[in-house]
Amino acid sequence: MTSFLESMIARAKADKQTIVLAEGDDPRTLEAAETILAQDVANLIILGDVEGIKASGRNLEGAQLIDPRTSELAAEFADTFYELRKNKGMTPEKAAETVKDVLYFGVMMVKTGRADGMVAGACHATGDVLRPSLQILKTAPGVKLVSSFFVMVAPNCEYGQDGTFLFSDCGLEIQPDAEKLAHIAVNSARSWKNLIGTEPVVAMLSHSTYASAKNDDQAKVAQAAAIARELAPELALDGELQADAAMVPSVGASKAPDSKVAGHANCLIFPDLDAGNIGYKLVQRLAHAEAFGPVTQGIAAPVNDLSRGCVAHDIVGVIAITCVQAQAKKAAEAE
Numbered sequence: 187m188t189s190f191l192e193s194m195i196a197r198a199k200a201d202k203q204t205i206v207l208a209e210g211d212d213p214r215t216l217e218a219a220e221t222i223l224a225q226d227v228a229n230l231i232i233l234g235d236v237e238g239i240k241a242s243g244r245n246l247e248g249a250q251l252i253d254p255r256t257s258e259l260a261a262e263f264a265d266t267f268y269e270l271r272k273n274k275g276m277t278p279e280k281a282a283e284t285v286k287d288v289l290y291f292g293v294m295m296v297k298t299g300r301a302d303g304m305v306a307g308a309c310h311a312t313g314d315v316l317r318p319s320l321q322i323l324k325t326a327p328g329v330k331l332v333s334s335f336f337v338m339v340a341p342n343c344e345y346g347q348d349g350t351f352l353f354s355d356c357g358l359e360i361q362p363d364a365e366k367l368a369h370i371a372v373n374s375a376r377s378w379k380n381l382i383g384t385e386p387v388v389a390m391l392s393h394s395t396y397a398s399a400k401n402d403d404q405a406k407v408a409q410a411a412a413i414a415r416e417l418a419p420e421l422a423l424d425g426e427l428q429a430d431a432a433m434v435p436s437v438g439a440s441k442a443p444d445s446k447v448a449g450h451a452n453c454l455i456f457p458d459l460d461a462g463n464i465g466y467k468l469v470q471r472l473a474h475a476e477a478f479g480p481v482t483q484g485i486a487a488p489v490n491d492l493s494r495g496c497v498a499h500d501i502v503g504v505i506a507i508t509c510v511q512a513q514a515k516k517a518a519e520a521e
């Protein structure tokens with residue numbers, strides 16, 4: 187059977203995209219870049235100290251290597267960035283300094299059409315990776331808020347889609363209210379459909395199933411489920427559900443017997459960032475699941491994050507996902 191990673195790589199190769207890797211100073215990133223180039227998955231632009239990258243010993247033939255501190259593109263990027271942010275207090279001097287940062291420089295490469303997407307986060311915290319894209323690229327047309335998800339692939343697991351799940355939001359929205367949570371759920375269902383291709387089955391997770399506990403946190407998730415159903419009535423979506431009721435058919439049948447989602451969920455929507463981030467790391471480490479992300483949904487062009495705990499395999503997966511998202515963006519623009 188084709189694995190999730192193999193399917194992303196095959197789709198990426200079918201229509202090659204250009205991806206910026208902003209962390210050329212990170213050895214795992216260069217290992218991943220070598221794999222991507224060897225398999226002809228994407229065109230790569232790698233940012234950082236060019237001599238250091240060349241001295242890494244990795245075969246990066248075909249990649250464009252750029253040092254933002256000395257690049258001739260910096261002046262153009264500074265002008266554009268200043269124009270975009272001058273009403274937010276940006277000055278020309280500060281803009282010139284800011285675009286020399288690999289994360290801002292990488293996003294400017296996407297903004298100016300020199301790249302289709304960016305991946306970073308192996309050695310930068312999530313807020314620092316995502317802030318430039320939120321400031322410069324902004325949300326995609328029709329999207330209310332940007333959020334993030336992981337594709338989790340648990341081995342020897344009969345739940346979800348043979349152990350494959352989407353977990354959201356594990357990376358970006360810290361304390362979503364019911365409305366934001368509803369948008370996270372609906373956007374996650376769309377991401378599942380785009381990446382996995384099958385029908386999403388969305389569970390809004392809580393410590394309670396159908397008001398088995400009654401409190402503000404439980405009520406928020408129940409309200410989010412109601413809003414999400416209004417936003418996307420066609421979706422198989424239910425909540426609030428506990429994780430066992432969401433995933434395990436026998437428990438779902440006992441706790442939520444009338445639910446079409448309970449026992450069959452493949453998209454798990456966590457009530458807040460604490461739950462999501464802790465939850466994905468526990469599954470990754472204790473169940474030895476692959477964890478690809480945090481992948482963003484809703485930015486005007488794909489800019490995706492990594493955990494600082496990632497390995498090269500995870501970076502390869504996120505690069506391939508970024509390519510598939512970039513293809514989808516182009517297809518939507520062509521319609």
Ligand SMILES: CC(C)(COP(=O)(O)OP(=O)(O)OC[C@H]1O[C@@H](n2cnc3c(N)ncnc32)[C@H](O)[C@@H]1OP(=O)(O)O)[C@@H](O)C(=O)NCCC(=O)NCCS
Binds near residue numbers: 317321325
């Ligand atoms: C992503 C994050 C950095 C953005 O917040 P911030 O740095 O405080 O920045 P701001 O709130 O000033 O937002 C910066 C811009 O992004 C926009 N923005 C913030 N969150 C957004 C969202 N979810 N969707 C769309 N736009 C968003 C703001 O509107 C703002 O735009 P503007 O400057 O043009 O007005 C913040 O949500 C965060 O830190 N999240 C948690 C990340 C984290 O630590 N995760 C745990 C490990 S994975």
Ligand SMILES: CC(=O)OP(=O)(O)O
Binds near residue numbers: 310311479494495
């Ligand atoms: C996603 C995540 O938790 O990132 P990090 O481990 O880098 O904080």
